[in-house]
Structures are given as structure tokens and as C-alpha cells.
Amino acid sequence: MKYTYFAKRNFKEIVRDPLSLILAVLLPVFFILLFSTISKNAPIEIFKPLSIVPGITIFGFTFITMFLGLLIAKDKSTSFLTRLFISPLKAKDFIIGYSIPLLPFALIIGVVCLIVGVFVGLPVSMKIVYTLISFIPYILFSVFVGIFLGVVCNETQIMAIGNIYIIASALLGGAWMDLNILGNTIKNFTEFLPFSHAIEFSRIILSDRQENIWIHLIVVSSYAILFSFLSVYFFTRKMKSDNK
Amino acid sequence: MIMIETKHLTKKFGDFVAVDDLNLSIEKGELFSLLGLNGAGKTTTIKMLSCLILPSSGNAIILNKDLIKDSQYIKQRINVSPQETAIARNLSVQENLEMIAGIYGISKVISNKVEEMITVFNLSEVRKKKARLLSGGMQRRLSIAMALITDPEILFLDEPTLGLDVIARRELWSNIKKLKEKTTIILTTHYLEEVEALSDRVAILQKGRIKAIGTVEEILNQTNTKKLEDAFVLLNEEEQTI
Numbered sequence: 001m002k003y004t005y006f007a008k009r010n011f012k013e014i015v016r017d018p019l020s021l022i023l024a025v026l027l028p029v030f031f032i033l034l035f036s037t038i039s040k041n042a043p044i045e046i047f048k049p050l051s052i053v054p055g056i057t058i059f060g061f062t063f064i065t066m067f068l069g070l071l072i073a074k075d076k077s078t079s080f081l082t083r084l085f086i087s088p089l090k091a092k093d094f095i096i097g098y099s100i101p102l103l104p105f106a107l108i109i110g111v112v113c114l115i116v117g118v119f120v121g122l123p124v125s126m127k128i129v130y131t132l133i134s135f136i137p138y139i140l141f142s143v144f145v146g147i148f149l150g151v152v153c154n155e156t157q158i159m160a161i162g163n164i165y166i167i168a169s170a171l172l173g174g175a176w177m178d179l180n181i182l183g184n185t186i187k188n189f190t191e192f193l194p195f196s197h198a199i200e201f202s203r204i205i206l207s208d209r210q211e212n213i214w215i216h217l218i219v220v221s222s223y224a225i226l227f228s229f230l231s232v233y234f235f236t237r238k239m240k241s242d243n244k
Numbered sequence: 245m246i247m248i249e250t251k252h253l254t255k256k257f258g259d260f261v262a263v264d265d266l267n268l269s270i271e272k273g274e275l276f277s278l279l280g281l282n283g284a285g286k287t288t289t290i291k292m293l294s295c296l297i298l299p300s301s302g303n304a305i306i307l308n309k310d311l312i313k314d315s316q317y318i319k320q321r322i323n324v325s326p327q328e329t330a331i332a333r334n335l336s337v338q339e340n341l342e343m344i345a346g347i348y349g350i351s352k353v354i355s356n357k358v359e360e361m362i363t364v365f366n367l368s369e370v371r372k373k374k375a376r377l378l379s380g381g382m383q384r385r386l387s388i389a390m391a392l393i394t395d396p397e398i399l400f401l402d403e404p405t406l407g408l409d410v411i412a413r414r415e416l417w418s419n420i421k422k423l424k425e426k427t428t429i430i431l432t433t434h435y436l437e438e439v440e441a442l443s444d445r446v447a448i449l450q451k452g453r454i455k456a457i458g459t460v461e462e463i464l465n466q467t468n469t470k471k472l473e474d475a476f477v478l479l480n481e482e483e484q485t486i
Binding site: 008009012017078084086088 | 294328339346
């Protein structure tokens with residue numbers, strides 16, 4: 001279990017950066033409170049707690065991708081990762097060591113957002129627990145995209161790509177707007193991305209809507225699996241690239 | 245006992261030959277220095293011997309094991325202090341040491357080893373301090389302590405005193421001298437006085453090849469000079485003239 005020591009280090013690195021906590025926890029909380037307040041004054045369906053809470057929570061998980069990507073890119077740019085490549089850690093230890101610390105962190109984001117959701121009007125029921133579970137495929141997707149970006153890009157590239165990714169996930173996921181207003185072309189395009197499916201999956205679980213959840217689950221899970229393979233492949237290649 | 249034996253060890257990056265047909269052997273307990281100008285192949289040699297990069301051709305026997313086939317065995321028993329300070333910046337001194345000890349699987353005696361390193365490297369006053377807040381000299385000491393906490397049979401020190409002031413450098417020399425008794429050390433450096441102060445034997449590398457090898461005295465005799473600096477300059481001038 002050598003990776004546990006590496007995982008502990010990664011958890012501390014992220015938690016000790018206060019910006020992580022502010023962005024990943026407080027920003028979604030702020031948005032939930034903001035949109036819920038607006039919904040009290042304007043009858044906009046998507047701003048109501050049943051829609052906005054899952055949407056904003058999914059949006060909050062995108063910051064995990066950013067933090068993880070930056071952490072790996074920073075480790076790459078210093079000799080720290082070189083030291084660890086010389087250690088007995090194997091590629092799978094690195095992947096697990098980078099992934100595991102983000103899971104409780106993601107859980108905290110999910111729990112905090114849902115608790116705030118209850119305060120702004122979500123009915124208390126077992127559906128809240130099911131919704132929390134429904135976040136798991138997207139959390140895994142976010143973690144693997146983070147590893148992938150961290151391995152492939154440098155810090156500057158991640159700052160740029162990460163910002164585009166966060167904005168794209170918010171706009172193309174429909175976290176706080178109806179995707180129909182984007183027009184058919186863009187709306188159809190969003191169907192091929194995981195963001196709107198992740199949000200719709202959690203919204204259906206949380207609400208009483210009798211709709212098919214499987215297509216959403218399959219799309220998000222497929223993306224999670226795809227990026228798990230990509231992150232493992234590129235990380236292993238990174239370890240071996242120094243071996244050429 | 246021979247700890248490292250290289251056999252025609254060569255590393256090419258495209259057309260560029262970084263290390264060219266390197267043949268040397270290093271005995272147990274030796275402090276062996278690799279000396280050379282920038283691009284002479286010192287760091288590439290260390291990267292190959294520490295299993296970070298594979299040779300293009302040739303091989304090495306380390307701890308009686310094949311460098312290429314038995315890298316996992318070798319990795320468990322060696323350690324490296326890289327050229328740049330390689331520390332987890334947001335972890336404290338103690339946490340950095342605990343992490344490396346854990347990764348190398350010495351968790352049963354982890355607290356004893358951490359205490360030992362903190363004492364040996366005079367880090368007790370800063371043990372709770374985050375690594376990024378340490379001075380350059382302290383960070384370098386921590387980086388070496390992280391390499392030593394695993395009790396490596398072979399320790400690679402890649403320019404350990406680079407960027408340190410005179411006092412910090414002398415303190416680090418004193419630490420390295422203490423290590424010589426129980427660890428085989430391979431040191432790369434630009435500083436000739438460091439080589440004279442610490443080394444049992446020296447190899448002067450030039451364009452990836454060994455230009456001279458032996459004790460400092462032997463190299464002075466080979467080049468008919470009185471100072472290592474003169475020998476080093478002479479050997480490099482010869483090449484440039486050619």
C-alpha cells in the first residue's frame with residue numbers, strides 16, 4: 001500500500017491550498033444561494049432547487065479536474081516527480097495516489113451543495129442520498145480528465161484549457177440555463193458531451209420525473225471509462241518516455 | 245565488492261550521443277565523483293544508473309543485478325537526490341520524510357528513521373515548517389535526507405551543492421563525509437574543490453566519454469599538473485584543440 005503515502009501527500013497539497021476550498025466549495029454554494037434567490041423573484045424553472053442544485057454541484061466538480069491537472073503539471077515541472085519515478089512506485093500507484101485524495105474532496109463538495117440545497121428548499125428524503133451517489137460517475141470522469149490533462153499539458157496550458165473546460169461544462173451542461181436557447185445545432189452537440197447528461201441524470205434522480213436515466217448514465221460512464229484508459233495510457237507513456 | 249559496473253553504457257537522444265561507451269566500476273563504500281562541463285553526460289549517466297532512463301546500448305550491473313531487467317529490485321535499494329531540490333513544497337519537513345519512508349515501505353520504523361534524519365541533518369528546528377518556506381540550503385538538506393531515509397545501498401547526488409552559499413556548502417560536505425562510511429555515493433558536481441574534499445575516485449567526462457579516471461593524485465600524475473583545476477582545464481583544452 002505504498003500509494004497511500006503518496007495519496008496522503010496529494011490530499012494535503014490540495015487541502016492546504018485555500019483557493020481550492022474557496023473555488024470548489026464556496027463558489028457552488030454561492031451560486032446555489034444566488035440562483036435560488038432569483039427563483040423566488042422570477043419564475044424560472046431551471047433556477048428552482050430541484051434543477052439548480054444538481055447543476056451547480058456538477059459544475060463544482062469541474063474544479064477537481066483543474067486542481068488535479070495543476071498538481072500533476074507542477075510535480076512534472078519540478079524534480080519531485082523525477083524522484084518518485086526513481087522510487088519503487090509503479091504507474092498504477094501513481095494513478096491511484098492521485099485519484100483517491102480527490103474522492104473525499106468531491107464528496108465534501110457534493111454533501112455541502114446538497115445541504116445548502118435543503119436550506120433553499122430541497123425536500124428532505126432518501127432521494128438526496130441517491131443524488132449524492134449519482135454524482136459518482138461524473139466525479140470519476142473529472143478525476144481522470146484531471147490526470148489526463150496533468151500528464152499531457154504544462155501548467156500554463158492547464159490554466160488556459162482548464163478555464164475553457166470550466167466555462168464549457170457550465171454553458172454546455174445547462175447548469176443554469178435551458179440548453180434549448182442555444183439553438184438546435186449547439187443543443188445537438190451537447191448531447192455528445194458528458195456535462196448535460198451528468199446534470200440530467202442527477203436531476204431525474206432528485207426529482208419525481210419519470211424519465212429514462214440510462215442514456216445519461218451510459219454517456220457519463222462511457223466518458224469516465226474512456227478517460228480512465230487515456231489517463232493510464234498517457235501516464236504510463238510519460239514514465240516510459242523518459243526511458244527512450 | 246563491486247556495487248556498479250557499466251559495460252559499454254551508451255545513451256543517444258536522436259543523433260546526439262549524451263553518454264558514449266562508458267565503462268567503469270565502483271566499489272562498495274566509495275565516493276565516486278563524475279566531473280565535467282555542462283552537457284558532458286553526468287546527469288544522463290546518473291539517470292541511467294538510477295533506472296530513470298534506459299540505455300540506448302550497453303548495460304550495467306548494479307548490486308549484482310541487471311540494470312534493465314531488475315530495475316524494480318534496484319529501485320528499492322538505491323536513492324537519488326536530484327539536481328533540482330525535489331521536495332513536496334506544501335508538506336512539512338517531517339511529512340516529507342515520512343512520505344518517502346512510507347513509499348519505500350519502511351513504515352514499521354518510520355518514526356525512528358525520521359528522527360534520525362532530522363538529527364543528522366540538523367532539521368529539528370524546522371521539522372514542522374512547510375518545505376517551501378525553508379532556505380535554499382535547508383531545502384537541499386531536506387532533499388538529501390529524503391534520499392537517505394530509505395537507507396540506500398547506493399546514493400546518487402546530482403550537483404548537491406548547486407546554488408548554495410559557502411557555509412551551507414561546507415555543512416553539506418560535512419554531512420556527505422559522514423555518509424561515506426556506510427553508503428556508496430556517486431556525486432556529480434561542477435565544483436572542483438568539492439571533488440578534492442570528498443572523492444575517493446573521480447571520472448572526468450567529456451562529450452559523454454571518460455577522459456580520465458582515478459584518484460585525484462592519479463589524475464594529477466596522468467596530466468602532469470599540480471592542481472585538479474589545471475588537470476581539468478588541460479583535459480578539456482586537449483579536446484577543443486582536437
